[in-house]
Amino acid sequence: MAARRVVVWVVSAGFGAVCVLAALRLFDTTLDKxxxxxxxxxxxxxxxxxxxxxxxxxxxxxxxS
Structure with a gap:
């Protein structure tokens, strides 16, 4: 159970980071803008x-639930 919980946290954080990078790339902008x-x-x-x-x-x- 503990391993699954760690996976949930790590994958969620990774997915959030990938989405930020995708948004920056999609709109052709930088983090400052x-x-x-x-x-x-x-x-x-x-x-x-x-x-x-x-x-x-x-x-x-x-x-x-």
Missing amino acids: FAPGNALLVFLSMGALSFIWLDFLFRTNYLR
């Missing part, structure tokens, strides 16, 4: 979305 606050919001929202689904798929029960 995109604003660190916006990058943080993209990171948190995409990371949270993937966290919810990974919690469901791996049955780690972080989010109780």
